[in-house]
Amino acid sequence: xxxxxxxxxxxxxxxKEDLRHRRHTLRKDRNWIQKLGVGLQALxxxxxxxxxxxxxxxxxxxxxxxWTAELEKEWPLVRAExxxxxxxxxxxxxFQDILxxxxxxxxxxQWKTYFLAGIGMDCTENALRCPETMRLxxxxxxxxxxxxxxxxxxxxxxxxxxxxxGILRLHLGLMVPEPRESCxxxxxxxxxxxxxxxxxxFDDTFNHEVWNDTDGYRVVLFVDFARPLRQPWRWFNERLMxxxxxxxxxxxxxxxxxxxxxxLWKNR
Numbered sequence: 001x002x003x004x005x006x007x008x009x010x011x012x013x014x015x016k017e018d019l020r021h022r023r024h025t026l027r028k029d030r031n032w033i034q035k036l037g038v039g040l041q042a043l044x045x046x047x048x049x050x051x052x053x054x055x056x057x058x059x060x061x062x063x064x065x066x067w068t069a070e071l072e073k074e075w076p077l078v079r080a081e082x083x084x085x086x087x088x089x090x091x092x093x094x095f096q097d098i099l100x101x102x103x104x105x106x107x108x109x110q111w112k113t114y115f116l117a118g119i120g121m122d123c124t125e126n127a128l129r130c131p132e133t134m135r136l137x138x139x140x141x142x143x144x145x146x147x148x149x150x151x152x153x154x155x156x157x158x159x160x161x162x163x164x165x166g167i168l169r170l171h172l173g174l175m176v177p178e179p180r181e182s183c184x185x186x187x188x189x190x191x192x193x194x195x196x197x198x199x200x201x202f203d204d205t206f207n208h209e210v211w212n213d214t215d216g217y218r219v220v221l222f223v224d225f226a227r228p229l230r231q232p233w234r235w236f237n238e239r240l241m242x243x244x245x246x247x248x249x250x251x252x253x254x255x256x257x258x259x260x261x262x263x264l265w266k267n268r
Contacts, residue, residue, distance in 0.1 A: 045165045045205065051233035052068040058188045058206040060168065060218045068199045069140050071172060078221055079174050084150055085114055085129055086219070089150060093260040099253045105160050110152035115261070117146040120245035120254040125265045133221070140170075144241055148174070149222040151212040159186075162204030166237040170223040173197060177216025179250035185210045196221060203227075226260025 049056040054064050062068040092112040092228055096102040102111075115123045116130060117137060127134050137146050144167065151157075162169070173194035177183055180193040185200075187208045201210070212218045229237055244250055 053228035060201040081130040110155040112150040114148040145224040157210040159209040165205040172221040175219040177214040182213040
């Protein structure tokens with residue numbers, strides 16, 4: 001789905017072009033209806049950016065979000081729960097098994113997911129295995145989506161952008177293989193390597209790309225949460241996220257998640 005994953009065919013990160021943008025500029029083959037939709041989204045996103053409490057950077061200072069301190073302090077509890085479910089990694093769904101639109105940027109089974117929360121999703125059985133993680137997630141204002149994002153050795157996620165700038169994304173490093181500099185994310189023109197126990201917050205509507213050029217698994221707690229906005233845009237954003245549960249692609253993703261969850265925990 002174009003509004004979820006866009007600009008997939010993009011120049012390498014070493015290209016001189018400034019990639020710190022959220023505009024849908026890298027595709028040229030749109031019809032007039034698609035161009036109209038992209039234009040409308042760009043207009044709305046410009047209003048959201050202007051109403052942002054913390055400005056409109058592509059990468060955020062975690063100090064702006066006081067709740068990250070507790071998340072980082074108690075990260076070993078999350079890691080312990082991850083360790084207990086990682087033994088089932090091979091039985092977990094790949095991301096495109098849940099959200100088919102991810103198939104635009106992934107064809108293999110090297111990006112696994114363990115969903116804990118999602119718009120329109122029933123993640124009850126998964127969440128029961130991770131009570132401390134769920135307790136901490138409950139302290140994140142406007143949390144809408146959370147899962148363990150598991151990248152296999154050598155995995156590359158090509159350049160893309162997210163659906164809507166009314167949310168921000170947090171990665172909490174849980175398993176970061178060495179050398180750390182070979183396990184990294186590019187957001188815009190800036191590179192970041194994860195650290196176990198440290199949070200990283202960014203706006204995923206800026207062009208971004210991921211590499212795990214190591215021999216180990218990289219796992220982060222992947223969380224989407226509502227971007228702090230001034231009124232009336234906060235009200236608008238909250239309603240939009242709530243209505244999102246009615247979207248056909250999210251209903252389909254919820255059904256798939258429930259089937260994979262039941263399969264994972266059947267007779268356990």
